[in-house]
Amino acid sequence: MKIYLAADHAGFALKHALIQYIGTLGHDVEDCGAFALDPDDDYPDFIGACARKVAEAGGDARGIVIGGDGQGEGMVANRVKGVRAAVFYGGAHAPGGLDREGHPAVDEYDVVRLSRKHNDANVLSLGARFISGEQAVGALRVFLDTPFSNDARHARRIAKF
Numbered sequence: 772m773k774i775y776l777a778a779d780h781a782g783f784a785l786k787h788a789l790i791q792y793i794g795t796l797g798h799d800v801e802d803c804g805a806f807a808l809d810p811d812d813d814y815p816d817f818i819g820a821c822a823r824k825v826a827e828a829g830g831d832a833r834g835i836v837i838g839g840d841g842q843g844e845g846m847v848a849n850r851v852k853g854v855r856a857a858v859f860y861g862g863a864h865a866p867g868g869l870d871r872e873g874h875p876a877v878d879e880y881d882v883v884r885l886s887r888k889h890n891d892a893n894v895l896s897l898g899a900r901f902i903s904g905e906q907a908v909g910a911l912r913v914f915l916d917t918p919f920s921n922d923a924r925h926a927r928r929i930a931k932f
Contacts, residue, residue, distance in 0.1 A: 772798045772799070772831045772832070772833060772915070773798070773799045773801070773828055773831070773832045773833075774793055774798050774799065774800050774801070774832070774833050774834070774835065774915075775800075775801050775803050775821045775824045775825055775828075775832065775833070775834045775835070776789060776790055776793075776800065776801070776802055776803060776821065776834070776835045776836070776837070777802075777803040777804055777805075777817035777818050777820060777821035777834070777835075777836050777837070777844075778804075778805060778814075778817065778836065778837035778838065778899070779805055779812050779813070779814035779817060779818075779837075779838050779839075779844075780805065780808055780809055780810045780811075780812050781837075781838050781839035781899050781900060782836075782837025782838050782839070782844075782897065782899040783805055783808050784899075785837050785897065785899045785904065785907055786802070786835075786837050788904055788907075789835060789837075789907060789908070789911060790802060792908055792911070793911070796915070798915075801824065803817055803820045803821040803824060804816065804817035804820065804821075805817050814838050814843060814844055814847065815843075815847045817836075818836045818838075818844045818847040818848055819847055819848075819850075819851065821834045821835075821836055821848070821894075822834060822836070822847065822848040822849075822850075822851035822854045822856070822894060823851055825848075825851075825853075825854055825893055825894055826851050826852060826853035826854050829853070832893065833893055833894065833895070833914065833915065834848065834854070834856075834893065834894035834895070835894070835895050835897065835911065835914075836848055836856070836894060836895070836896045836897070837896070837897045837899050838896070838897075838898065838899065839898065839899060839900045840860055840898040840900060840901060841858045841859065841860050841896040841897050841898035841899075841901075842858055842860075842896075842898070844856075844858075844896045845857070845858040845894075845896035848894045848896060853893075854893060854894050855886075855890050855891060855892045855893055855894065855929070855932070856892065856893075856894035856895070856896050857882065857883060857886030857887075857890065857892040857894070857895060857896065858896045858897075858898070859880075859882060859883050859895060859896070859897055859898070859902070859910045860897070860898030860901035860902060861879070861898070861901045861902040861903075861906055879906070879909070880909055880910055880913040883895065883910045883913045883914050883917070884913050884917050886914075887913075887914060887917035887918065887919060888917055888918070888919065888920045888925075889920065889922075889925050890925070890928075890929065891919040891925070891929055892914070895910065895911065895914045897910065
């Protein structure tokens, strides 16, 4: 699988750690920047480039974009036609039991898992200031390992994007 990564200064260190980790999984990795740590850089420059590459590659290509909270990065990525970015910045419902609506409680990575299964997310946006390296790897693994469900209702909804 081709995986594109991009980060600003806030996600710079985490991006490099994830590039090394992804390399051990045998995926083809491309760094879309930032290429130097600059506290005055502008994340849209790098995130936009990454998102465009994911959209152009299509198919199994995925993107990982990283910033302080991941929100702006997700917004930039989602402006690119063909990109469906989901944001992960930690937090969790307590596993076991039921949530407020009576559904089974979810684990920390279910937001990532469901974004793949239901929305066929092709970009994962990470908030480096809110997660540990271990959580980033956990989210990444779920993102790469979870297939789209191909359920007709989910495909129908995605087609309306």
